[in-house]
Amino acid sequence: MAETVAVLGTGIMGAPMARNLARGGFTVRAWNRTRQKAEPLTADGITVFDSPAQAAAGADFVLTMLTDGDAVMQSMSGDSGALDAMRRDAIWLQCSTVGIEATDNLYRLAEKAGVEFVDSPVLGTKKPAEDGKLNVLASGDQALESRCRKVFEAIGHNVTWVGPVGDGTRLKLVMNSWVLAVTASVAEAIALAEGLGLDPKLFLSTLDGSQIDTPYAHLKGTAIIDRKFTPSFPTAGAAKDSGLIIDAARLCGVSVDVAKAVHEKFERTIEEGYGDDDMAAAYYASAKR
16 A cells, blocks of 8 residues: 655645655655645645645644744644644655754754654755756664655655754755855846956856766756746745854854855845745845846
């Protein structure tokens, strides 16, 4: 009999993850705060419910993929929250990027409810989510790894069991500090090239094959040059995550001057009206007026 996964949050990332779980042989139940956005999943054999509790009832796994810690907390607690409806042998897979403090709070919530908790943020954006090629950064009780692996392998091509609860989130923040900095730097380099009267394609062609090359620079750089900002990861999310990086650095006493500058750039991009566009729209925070 197929195991059941309840996916709470079916946005840019959650919807393709739910589809890949269904393709992987799982029975998938879904909930989204705006039900209309989840309804297309019914074409993939996924049942959509009106509340997190309804979706979670009887599920073997509950996977949360929501905007922030508050959204995850609201979906799991309260009268219509998933926790009270979960079986005691079910596992909560917390895949949202919520930061260290929120992860600790969610873990305590799970412990109080007697539910196993795996901190498992994912590295990747819309296309990797659609292709089932996310990187899963899991952390928690090692004894749960074998049960969780089949779920993770349905949504990702690389699964790393990092360590105890919270280490997955810590690694995700480290990885995001690099990804967001690369994105902001590429946006700034292209704006500078244009401001100096150069063809910005020269920037990418000169990078190509060099020791400082990275495929991500070409991905975001091409989008910027073509002015195609269909959201793979929205600027608002990048600003939220860069803020979480700064919070984490403050907790451990590390100076993150680059992360602070990146955060400020994303905040200005939002002020320019590009919060819902892909984070490559950080170009507009630097472009010549």
